Amino acid sequence: MAEMSWAAGTQCVAKGDHRKPKSGELAYHKGDILTIVDTSTKGCYVVKHNSTGEEGLINSANVREREALRVDPNLSLMPWFHGKISGPDAVCKLQPAEDGLFLVRESIRHPGDYVLCVSVSGKVVHYRVIYKDNKLTIDNTQYFYNLIDMIEFFSKNKGSIATTLLKPKQKQGTKSAEVELSKTGWLLDISNLTLGENIGEGEFGAVYEGEYMGQRVAVKTIKCDVTAQAFLQETTVMTKLQHKNLVRLLGVILHKGLHIVTELMTKGNLVNFLRTRGRSVVNSVQLLRFALDVCEGMGYLESKKLVHRDLAARNVLVADDSVAKVSDFGLTKLDLKEPDNVKLPIKWTAPEALKKEKFSTKSDVWSYGVLLWEIFSYGRQPYPKMSLKEVKERVEGGYRMEAPEDCPPGVYSLMRICWKQEPRRRPTFHKLREKLEQETGDLSLDTGSECREGIWSGSGC
Ligand code: ADP
Numbered sequence: 001m002a003e004m005s006w007a008a009g010t011q012c013v014a015k016g017d018h019r020k021p022k023s024g025e026l027a028y029h030k031g032d033i034l035t036i037v038d039t040s041t042k043g044c045y046v047v048k049h050n051s052t053g054e055e056g057l058i059n060s061a062n063v064r065e066r067e068a069l070r071v072d073p074n075l076s077l078m079p080w081f082h083g084k085i086s087g088p089d090a091v092c093k094l095q096p097a098e099d100g101l102f103l104v105r106e107s108i109r110h111p112g113d114y115v116l117c118v119s120v121s122g123k124v125v126h127y128r129v130i131y132k133d134n135k136l137t138i139d140n141t142q143y144f145y146n147l148i149d150m151i152e153f154f155s156k157n158k159g160s161i162a163t164t165l166l167k168p169k170q171k172q173g174t175k176s177a178e179v180e181l182s183k184t185g186w187l188l189d190i191s192n193l194t195l196g197e198n199i200g201e202g203e204f205g206a207v208y209e210g211e212y213m214g215q216r217v218a219v220k221t222i223k224c225d226v227t228a229q230a231f232l233q234e235t236t237v238m239t240k241l242q243h244k245n246l247v248r249l250l251g252v253i254l255h256k257g258l259h260i261v262t263e264l265m266t267k268g269n270l271v272n273f274l275r276t277r278g279r280s281v282v283n284s285v286q287l288l289r290f291a292l293d294v295c296e297g298m299g300y301l302e303s304k305k306l307v308h309r310d311l312a313a314r315n316v317l318v319a320d321d322s323v324a325k326v327s328d329f330g331l332t333k334l335d336l337k338e339p340d341n342v343k344l345p346i347k348w349t350a351p352e353a354l355k356k357e358k359f360s361t362k363s364d365v366w367s368y369g370v371l372l373w374e375i376f377s378y379g380r381q382p383y384p385k386m387s388l389k390e391v392k393e394r395v396e397g398g399y400r401m402e403a404p405e406d407c408p409p410g411v412y413s414l415m416r417i418c419w420k421q422e423p424r425r426r427p428t429f430h431k432l433r434e435k436l437e438q439e440t441g442d443l444s445l446d447t448g449s450e451c452r453e454g455i456w457s458g459s460g461c
Helices: 089-092 149-155 177-182 225-239 270-277 283-303 350-358 363-377 388-396 409-418 429-439 447-455
Strands: 012-013 033-038 044-049 053-060 063-065 079-086 101-106 114-120 123-132 136-138 193-201 206-212 215-222 251-252 257-262 317-318 324-326
Touching: 012 044, 044 136, 089 114, 114 149, 149 225, 149 270, 177 225, 177 251, 193 215, 215 225, 215 251, 225 251, 225 429, 270 317, 270 363, 283 324, 283 363, 283 429, 317 447, 350 363, 350 388, 363 409, 363 429, 409 429
Parallel strands: 079 101
Antiparallel strands: 012 033, 012 063, 033 044, 044 053, 101 114, 114 123, 123 136, 193 206, 206 215, 215 257, 251 257, 317 324
16 A cells, blocks of 8 residues: 555645544644654554644544646646737637636737736726836736736735636636645645745845744745746646755745745855855865765756756755755756756856757766865865856866865766766766765764764764
8 A cells, every 4th residue: 555655754635634633643634734754653654744843643544645746837827817819809718707707818909018807797897907117007006016916916805996806717728836736735825934034045036034834944935927937847846856855845835926935954055055164164074975965866866867957056055954955946857858048057067068958967967076076165166267158168178177175086086077078978876976975985874963063063973
């Protein structure tokens, strides 16, 4: 039976309600997300309630696994958006008439402008959405960040339109992200979230520290609806991945855009971590441990045939117990070797990916070599003092970075094999891991987190 193979840490979903628990049992509602803590009791699990943090017993037959989302280009945060269609077309689509049935279209007469079309008392009313000072408005009194924000508002308030929006007319072929996320247990409730300080600035939105029902979390907020839609793919990929060296997705919140909720990595990104602490605090054993952590996370992606495309120390985060985890799957794609026009991080990208957009696990291995260089140089910028143009040309001509100061020769030779011009001559992450373990010598791989902290304080292991 499937339940037999469940391990501690597995996320699962309650199949029904259990409102009156006996002593030692957990109270839960249908659809609550629970984490398995212990499976040693026959027929039962000890589980932790993800929202309340309470622990207790549950009958193993009463839970099911939280499903991963399918990578589906039709999954939409705006299933009610029909693109460029005419007014009469919109009227046709809103038949049979039903009060509150609505859609949004792009105006044909005024390209770039949107129109909200709502069915009310057997007629369709068209509201022009005006773009003003980077915001959207219908009536010059209520302003919105984006269409998602606007639809959310008029679904709750009538405001100055004829009726509240009751039912989206979904564009044919689209699937509502909200419905799918909620069905699979990945949609979190904003009312349970307390936002704290801003802890980082991503390219597309700010990152905040927060608390989700007692659990410390990081929240990436994306306000632009087009970007949010693109990030939905990142999220979808993350629902499939569970590994100790990948930043774990807890779920998403849909409110005025997209909020991606992940575990909080209290020690921030690896570049800042190494730069701010330096050689006096972090020794080479710990550097190797970071290298091994990332290698294991990437080995897992490799086994899933996923390509990261943006592996760099800035995209590796450090947990409270100093375990490094790979983050930022924004560019992660299934290994289909398809060309794609994205802005490339030149200093980290393999030559064949730069020239021919050939991304593969082997181009990730190249980036991993650069990341190793960053780790052992304590967060220095790769190819110091070289312009991007120069890097591109010289690397193509066979130039490779020198070893960072005091870098163990064995580690530098790993960098060099990651930087083989021909992708197939580069090692797999699996092989790299073996070599790193050799490098780590007799350091036990099972060393616990206390040991990691011990290294900082110089107490050794
Ligand atoms: P970008 O969009 O530039 O790739 P991110 O949005 O992923 O970057 O993150 C920006 C910064 O926010 C990171 O460098 C890190 O310092 C911080 N950050 C992101 N996610 C987390 C997290 N889960 N825990 C702690 N800090 C985080």
